[in-house]
Amino acid sequence: MEAAPEPGPVLRLRHCGAAIFCRRPPPLCPACGRPLRGAGLAAAPVRLPCPFRHGHRQRRALLLRPAAGSFLGGYDGGADLHVGITNGDGVVYNYDEEGIHRDETGWEQCISVPLVQPDMFELLQQWDKLLEEFSVGEAWLPHRYEEHDYNCYTYALAFINSILTAQGKQQMSKSEFTEKFVIPQTKNASKYITLHQELTTKDFYIVPLPDQENQGGN
Template sequence: MALLRVRHCRALLYCRRAPPQCPACGGALGAGGLPSAPVRLNCPFRHGHGQPRAFLVRPTRGSFMRGYDGSSDLHVGITDSRGVVYNYDQEGVHRAHSGWEQCICIPLVQPHMVELLQQWDNLLEEFSEGEAWLPHRYDEQEHNCYTFALAFINHVLSRQGKEPLSKGEFTERFVLPQSRRASRYLTLHHELAHRDCYIVPLPEGGQSSSAEHDELLY
């Protein structure tokens, strides 16, 4: 079920179904007009096999919406044009056709990059057959799934004459923004598992304060 956000009486109300009355002040939500209309919060997780040419993140075990505690191990992979997920672990490179149904997704190729769109599958397959990704090379800390995915991204960048990305740079620029959004969504999801409405008070001070809280929780 979708998550909704309603602004009312200097508070942000998060719920799965908008109540007729504000649980904070008791006023009728419908009387607030357009500013109080419920806004649907889009789920940040995508079906990974439907996301071609993308960097995917999912829990190593289970799923984000069921059982993920915010600190469990994560696994990453790269999709080809058909949504097959290439991922690396202690058994070598896998080409997964299932199991990545709920992921954080970071698209890697823009629609105008026609040549790369056409070459992507061959590049990914050839890269995955490299000796660096044999099972015995795997190391949980130093040579893992993230190493594989980022090395492929840098392999593509080098073919385009672009500078490689460090792990820290790629994480900061591309992974963390999506991860923070997912974390906020999961916080709301867990809060609403135990109550009908989650209320975030807005401080006195008008639009700037309201906007600040919108950024914290959409």
């Protein structure tokens, strides 16, 4: 089956007290009908950064993707997310009812959170070995898996905590893990998904701006 074509970029411009989102900049403002050419800097289209990354190109990172489907392929914000951790080659280690997987495909549209900074030389060298040794432990055998209490999040958090412990740092609780790694990323992604869904059925999506953001606009 051929992959669905990637959607075009989401552009934003400001005019007549509104934020206007589109795929291609129009010659006339869709809110007031006036020309946008020469309307000032605010009316210049700005490309919004896409929050999703090709997971297998992310090294030593935490990845999040929908358990089924894709973020831009009908994700409603309420479906379960699956998490994994990449090694230095972009292979995604993840845990489910079948045990540990080492995926080389299937994570092409993900939220990615880097776990290792460029100056962590020792950890950069040891990451693959630590991840593999951790993943072959009996804790991650298939029969241990429980959908709500012992799952892919448990695996990812346990590995991250093992790294923190080795560095002499304090471990994270599940709530801290969710607050730090999951919520900020999914909030940003949710806004982008809303724009993407609106622009699949219409040419423009118009949002009134608060008064303080209107200053300097037309």
